[in-house]
Amino acid sequence: MLLNARLARRAVVGVIGTGAVAGAILVGTAPSALADQPPNCTAADLAGVAAGVSAATSAYLFTHPDVNAFFTGLEGAPRDQIRTQVQQYLDYNPSVRSDLQGIRQPLVDIKNRCGAGANLPGS
Structure with missing residues (x-):
C-alpha cells in the first residue's frame, strides 16, 4: 500500500506541477528578491502551502481509489504519454479535474500573490 501511495503521489505531483521544492530553493537563494516580496512569501511559506497541497492530494487519492489507480498506473510511462x-x-472526468484544481488552488494563489509564478516550475 505504501508503494502505491508513493507512486500515485509521484505521478500526481508531476502532473499538476507543484514545483514547490524547486520554487522554495529559488526564493530561498534570492534574498534581495525576498526584500521586495509581500509578507508571507518566504521559502518557508511556499513549502508550507505545498505541504498542505501534497497532504490534501494524498487524502483525495486515498478516498478516490479509481483516481488513485489511474495515476498509479502512469508510473514508468514516458512524460509525453x-x-x-x-x-x-x-x-472525461471533469469533476476530478475540478477537485484537483481546487486542491492545488492554494499553491497557485501563493505563487500569484507573491509574484513568483513566472519563476517557479509548474506555473
Missing part, C-alpha cells in the same frame, strides 16, 4: 493520458482522463 503521461500528459496526453492525464489530459484525456481529466477531459
Whole structure:
C-alpha cells in the first residue's frame, strides 16, 4: 500500500506541477528578491502551502481509489504519454479535474500573490 501511495503521489505531483521544492530553493537563494516580496512569501511559506497541497492530494487519492489507480498506473510511462493520458482522463472526468484544481488552488494563489509564478516550475 505504501508503494502505491508513493507512486500515485509521484505521478500526481508531476502532473499538476507543484514545483514547490524547486520554487522554495529559488526564493530561498534570492534574498534581495525576498526584500521586495509581500509578507508571507518566504521559502518557508511556499513549502508550507505545498505541504498542505501534497497532504490534501494524498487524502483525495486515498478516498478516490479509481483516481488513485489511474495515476498509479502512469508510473514508468514516458512524460509525453503521461500528459496526453492525464489530459484525456481529466477531459472525461471533469469533476476530478475540478477537485484537483481546487486542491492545488492554494499553491497557485501563493505563487500569484507573491509574484513568483513566472519563476517557479509548474506555473
